Amino acid sequence: MVDKVFEKSIIKQFEFDEEVASVFDDMLNRSVPFYKEMQRLSINFACNFLDENDKVYDLGCSTASTLIELSKHCEHNLELIGIDNSTAMLNRAAKKAKAFGVDIELINKDLHDVNYCDAKLILSNYTLQFIRPLQREKLVKKVFDSLKDEGIFIFSEKVISSNSKLNKQSIDEYYEFKKTQGYSEFEISQKREALENVLIPYTEEENKKMILDAGFSHCETIFKWVNFATFIAIK
Ligand SMILES: C[S@@+](CC[C@H](N)C(=O)[O-])C[C@H]1O[C@@H](n2cnc3c(N)ncnc32)[C@H](O)[C@@H]1O
Numbered sequence: 001m002v003d004k005v006f007e008k009s010i011i012k013q014f015e016f017d018e019e020v021a022s023v024f025d026d027m028l029n030r031s032v033p034f035y036k037e038m039q040r041l042s043i044n045f046a047c048n049f050l051d052e053n054d055k056v057y058d059l060g061c062s063t064a065s066t067l068i069e070l071s072k073h074c075e076h077n078l079e080l081i082g083i084d085n086s087t088a089m090l091n092r093a094a095k096k097a098k099a100f101g102v103d104i105e106l107i108n109k110d111l112h113d114v115n116y117c118d119a120k121l122i123l124s125n126y127t128l129q130f131i132r133p134l135q136r137e138k139l140v141k142k143v144f145d146s147l148k149d150e151g152i153f154i155f156s157e158k159v160i161s162s163n164s165k166l167n168k169q170s171i172d173e174y175y176e177f178k179k180t181q182g183y184s185e186f187e188i189s190q191k192r193e194a195l196e197n198v199l200i201p202y203t204e205e206e207n208k209k210m211i212l213d214a215g216f217s218h219c220e221t222i223f224k225w226v227n228f229a230t231f232i233a234i235k
C-alpha cells in the first residue's frame, strides 16, 4: 500500500501504529534514501562475519524485511530474532516471514526489557534515533554486553551536521529527495511536525563516540547519504 499517512493534518505525534504499519515498507523505501542499497550493504558486511548457527538480533525489526533478506543471502543457517514493541509491525512481520518461509522468533517487547545473549550480530536500522537520548547509551551498552567476542553491531541512523549551515542544506536536500519520491510539501511538513521530539538524531561523531564509549573496539561509517548513515562496530 502507498504511504498517504500525512496527506491529512496530523492529530498526534508520530507512532508506529496500525496506519503506519499498513504502509510501512512503502514509507521506508520512499523516505530513506538508498534504503535498499543500505540493506544490501549491511547484509553483505554481516555475511562476512557470520558462521553456521550464529545468533542474529534485529532491534526494531518492524516488518522483518532485513532479517528475511539476510536469510535469503547468507549461506549459513542462522538463529534469527526480531524485536519490536509495535504489535501492528510484528503482525506483518509474522505474515511476511511465513510467506517467505523464513523462521524468525518475533518478540513483542520494549528493547530495554529483552535479555539478549550470545549474539554474533546485532542489527538496528533507523531505531536508536527513536530511543530517548538518556536511554540510548544504556541500550548500546546492553548491545555491547550481549555480543560474543568479535561480535558485530550494524546500525543505521538519520544524522545531523554540527555545522548549522550544512545542517540546513542537508535538510533541504532531504526534502527535495522526498519530493522526487512523490511526497507533497504538505506531507513533508506534516511528517516533520509529527516527528518533532520523537525522532532525535545525533551527529555521525556522536554516534561513533556513543559506540566507542560502550566498549566497542572499532566503529566506522560504511554508507552515508547527506543525513543518513550506516555504521559497523566490532566488539
Ligand atoms: C524506522 S523503524 C525501523 C525500520 C527497520 N529496522 C527496517 O529497516 O525495516 C523503527 C522501529 O523501531 C520500533 N521501536 C521504536 N522504539 C522501540 C522500543 N523502545 N522498543 C521496541 N521497538 C521500538 C518501532 O516500532 C519501529 O518498528
Ligand SMILES: O=C(O)C(=O)C[C@]1(C(=O)O)C=C[C@@H](O)C=C1
Pocket (backbone or CB within 6 Å): 027, 028, 031, 032, 126, 158, 191, 192, 195, 199
Ligand atoms: O525523517 C523523516 O522525515 C523520515 O521520514 C525518516 C524516517 C526514519 O528515518 O525512520 C522516519 C519515520 C519512518 O520510520 C520512516 C523514515
